[in-house]
Amino acid sequence: MPFKLFMSQKLILISFLIVTLSCSKEEFDIQNLNGNKISALGHSGMGNRSAYPRNSYESLTKSLNLGADGIEIDLQLTKDNVLIAFHDEDLSESTNIKGLVRSLTWSEIQNAYYTNPLYTSYSIISMDQLLSNTDDMHQYNYTLDCKYHPLSNDDTQYETDYINALSQLITKFNLINNAYIESQSEDFLRLLQLENNEFNLFINPYSFEYGLETANKLGLFGISMSTDNISEDQIEAAHDNNLFIAIWGVQTNGDNTRAVNKNPDFIQTDCISHLVNLLD
Amino acid sequence: MKLYLAILLLFTYSFCIAQSDSLSTKKNSIYLEILGIGGYGSLNYERGLFEVNKIKIGARLGLSTYHLTDFTTSFNPDIIIPIAIHAQYGNKHNAEVGLGQVISNIVETNEVTFNPERTTNIHANFTIGYRYQKPKGGFVFRINYSPVIEFYKDYRHWAGLSVGYAF
Numbered sequence: 001m002p003f004k005l006f007m008s009q010k011l012i013l014i015s016f017l018i019v020t021l022s023c024s025k026e027e028f029d030i031q032n033l034n035g036n037k038i039s040a041l042g043h044s045g046m047g048n049r050s051a052y053p054r055n056s057y058e059s060l061t062k063s064l065n066l067g068a069d070g071i072e073i074d075l076q077l078t079k080d081n082v083l084i085a086f087h088d089e090d091l092s093e094s095t096n097i098k099g100l101v102r103s104l105t106w107s108e109i110q111n112a113y114y115t116n117p118l119y120t121s122y123s124i125i126s127m128d129q130l131l132s133n134t135d136d137m138h139q140y141n142y143t144l145d146c147k148y149h150p151l152s153n154d155d156t157q158y159e160t161d162y163i164n165a166l167s168q169l170i171t172k173f174n175l176i177n178n179a180y181i182e183s184q185s186e187d188f189l190r191l192l193q194l195e196n197n198e199f200n201l202f203i204n205p206y207s208f209e210y211g212l213e214t215a216n217k218l219g220l221f222g223i224s225m226s227t228d229n230i231s232e233d234q235i236e237a238a239h240d241n242n243l244f245i246a247i248w249g250v251q252t253n254g255d256n257t258r259a260v261n262k263n264p265d266f267i268q269t270d271c272i273s274h275l276v277n278l279l280d
Numbered sequence: 281m282k283l284y285l286a287i288l289l290l291f292t293y294s295f296c297i298a299q300s301d302s303l304s305t306k307k308n309s310i311y312l313e314i315l316g317i318g319g320y321g322s323l324n325y326e327r328g329l330f331e332v333n334k335i336k337i338g339a340r341l342g343l344s345t346y347h348l349t350d351f352t353t354s355f356n357p358d359i360i361i362p363i364a365i366h367a368q369y370g371n372k373h374n375a376e377v378g379l380g381q382v383i384s385n386i387v388e389t390n391e392v393t394f395n396p397e398r399t400t401n402i403h404a405n406f407t408i409g410y411r412y413q414k415p416k417g418g419f420v421f422r423i424n425y426s427p428v429i430e431f432y433k434d435y436r437h438w439a440g441l442s443v444g445y446a447f
Contacts, residue, residue, distance in 0.1 A: 058389060120386050121386075
């Protein structure tokens, strides 16, 4: 009998320890340029694994409502110079209409809908619509991933139109402190800098070394890299150069934890709920 | 398509009355379908209506969703209801064809107010595939090509795989 009592007490203690340990939150020693805080951003809203289409109003808004510090948005320019939230170069890849975004006007695109998932008809939205309908807009960060798709190499007007539209958008909604502009193109970033040297510009480079060199040369705000292609030491090196780091390609809960341990300033994740809870 | 479905239902009903002899195969089955006419997946109940020789006719009703909460994070689930009539030919290994409708009630954004708004639509579907089910019941396996005519407008290639239990 005493042995049974001892065993049952032991079992209760073990169970208590398991429950306590599994409920305890992981602690992180975050040291970065962002006030030692990592901003959790929803990748195109709720990310690639959500049933909501990327960049749809539903996806972007749900991410913010789940506690994200901001959202990453893929930005494209229509034929009549309207900035829309859309990822693919050709609309036929994910909607019921065909054509390049740059070859169609906003009124032609406005009535299109995403074809997945089945039985839904989520719309494409313009940045103007998104920002006009986001409550407390200025409490969030917006990483604007500039998808650069001119109709041809001769489309020199495209760059100018894109920069003008972006500049007007930021001015109209007073987003100079909330918008972070990403591009793979050094030339495009240089032109944006000439347009307004207060823009927070990130280069999205093919390698960390190139990114560090270019960001230092142009005096950019930071570097945006895939989590697979940047180490904790490289992030520390960027911070030593006063460059912020945004990391993307974070697709799972495990990726979230690994990303946080690298001490970046921003994480663009497909699992926003988990990251928000992790950083809470 | 709606006309075809009406004819099929009428045909099924007439046959039910004419052939109301006892069913030798287990009448009920429950299965989980991955993809299929429920979208990304659905839980389904199927009831055998009648059977003659190796031909069996059954009706299916399912339930599926994409989200339980809307984009404001309020509980406001999408509802997808696949309904179909299936005909099978075989004993344990069956060829299966089906025809049906899907009722979708999806929460989307109102284009003016940007608030959540429910939209109800009807879509047509048909299926052709293989079904494993012993007459005495037990394990059910289905695999099929199940295209959907979304909004009665857009033809969409689709497929489904089901596992379940007949009783």
